[in-house]
Amino acid sequence: MTLASIGSFAALIPSPLGIGKVELEDGSVDPGFICEGYAAIEAEDIITSGGWRNL
Numbered sequence: 001m002t003l004a005s006i007g008s009f010a011a012l013i014p015s016p017l018g019i020g021k022v023e024l025e026d027g028s029v030d031p032g033f034i035c036e037g038y039a040a041i042e043a044e045d046i047i048t049s050g051g052w053r054n055l
Helices: 003-011
Strands: 017-023 029-035
Touching: 003 017
Parallel strands: none
Antiparallel strands: 017 029
């Protein structure tokens, strides 16, 4: 994705999602999708399923 298109892409992302820095298992940090903390209160815990792709 070009730097020029990031703004228009980010504007399409619905709340409570956003783009921010995400720490990966290997300790590296990359840009990725994040979720605001208030949304986690009632969110389904998907850790035991192995991630959202397995739902």
